[in-house]
Amino acid sequence: xxxxxxxxxxxxxxxxxxxxxxxxxxxxxxxxxxxxxxxxxxxxxxxxxxxxxxxxxxxxxxxxxxxxxxxxxxxxxxxxxxxxxxxxxxxxxxxxxxxxxxxxxxxxxxxxxxxxxxxxxxxxxxxxxxxxxxxxxxxxxxxxxxxxxxxxxxxxxxxxxxxxxxxxxxxxxxxxxxxxxxxxxxxxxxxxxxxxxxxxxxxxxxxxxxxxxxxxxxxxxxxxxxxxxxxxxxxxxxxxxxxxxxxxxxxxxxxxxxxxxxxxxxx
Numbered sequence: 001x002x003x004x005x006x007x008x009x010x011x012x013x014x015x016x017x018x019x020x021x022x023x024x025x026x027x028x029x030x031x032x033x034x035x036x037x038x039x040x041x042x043x044x045x046x047x048x049x050x051x052x053x054x055x056x057x058x059x060x061x062x063x064x065x066x067x068x069x070x071x072x073x074x075x076x077x078x079x080x081x082x083x084x085x086x087x088x089x090x091x092x093x094x095x096x097x098x099x100x101x102x103x104x105x106x107x108x109x110x111x112x113x114x115x116x117x118x119x120x121x122x123x124x125x126x127x128x129x130x131x132x133x134x135x136x137x138x139x140x141x142x143x144x145x146x147x148x149x150x151x152x153x154x155x156x157x158x159x160x161x162x163x164x165x166x167x168x169x170x171x172x173x174x175x176x177x178x179x180x181x182x183x184x185x186x187x188x189x190x191x192x193x194x195x196x197x198x199x200x201x202x203x204x205x206x207x208x209x210x211x212x213x214x215x216x217x218x219x220x221x222x223x224x225x226x227x228x229x230x231x232x233x234x235x236x237x238x239x240x241x242x243x244x245x246x247x248x249x250x251x252x253x254x255x256x257x258x259x260x261x262x263x264x265x266x267x
Contacts, residue, residue, distance in 0.1 A: 001032050001034055002032070002087070002099075002100075002103050003033070003034050003087065004029075004086070004089060005035075005038065005074070005082070005086045005087070006035075006036075006089050007038045007070070007071060007073065007088075008039040009054060009070055013091045015042075015043060016044075017091040017092065018037050018039070018049060019044070019045065019046045019267050020265065020266065021091055022267075023266065023267040024094070024265070024266075026048070028098050030098075034050060034082075036049075036051075036052055036079075036082065036086075037051055038052050038074065038079070038080075039054065050080075052079075052080040055073040055078070055079060057072070057145070059144070060149075061148060062148050062149045065153070065156070066156055066157060067152060067157040067160075068127075068158055069148070071088075071158055072148075072158065075144070076135075076138055077138040078135065085109075085134075086132065086134060087103065087129070088132070089128070089129055090128040090207065092213050092214060093206065093207045093208060094181075094206045094264050095204070095264060096203055097177075097203060097204035097205075099204065099205075102129070102173065102177070103131070105173060108133065109168075110170075111131070111132045111136060111137070111162075111166045111167075111170045112170065112172065113130040113162065113170050113173070114127075114128060114172070114173055115172045115173070115175050117179075117180040117184065118180070123163070124160060124163050125162060125170055125172065126178075126209070128209060129173070129207065136166075137167070139167050140165045144161065176201075176203065177202070177203065178205045178207060179200045179203045179207070180206075180207055180209070181197070181206050181208050182210060184200055184203075185206060185217075185258075188252070189252045189254075190251075192255060192256070193231045193256075194256075195256065196256040196259060196260075197217065197255060197258045199260045211223055211224075217261040218257060218261050218262045220255050220256050222253035222254070222255050226244065234254045
């Protein structure tokens, strides 16, 4: 049984994201599999989603910290009735190929992270997609619970804390399997005005950290500060008084709509 998990709290994402992620998993996995969402509200979830309450914690989550520290709820000794390895997926990633290899890679007891593309000189993992055995991260959660705010201040991002403190160390999935949309898919200037973002060969998952989401890619705009625009409309925006960034960055951040994101990021 392949076990996929995700987590949802508050109102930022909700049922449309959970249902879309389930559908992408179902299209790209060989059954049998189980899809579990740990959440504070399961309203609108499709019937195939195994909705479970957020795992309880006895510590206060950090405030004014950049990392997604509520994910620490998943580090405890129990996750509902799940046992063995689970594959965690962020709600805003896009699955473009088979997930089967993520379960066969390495040993079932391994803690396996995606390699972080933003820090090439730091051996840093990315927790948008990572696999771990249920309960294996409990010592790490206990260490975090002793000083959540202090650890968040020291490590900044939860993936850095996981990378440095996972019991027994970590492994990385092959780099080609998980690609970063901004870094590996967007075209460089001036090709970004003529070609849509590319889908790298051998990619199975494309992650969207940093505020640029799949819907932005589908619309062809670099985040919420940019309106949809044709290349000429965008170029004319260089002269606009409300241009969101300096000229060089503004030109680099034009993006044509990504048809392949629309093809895959759907229920």
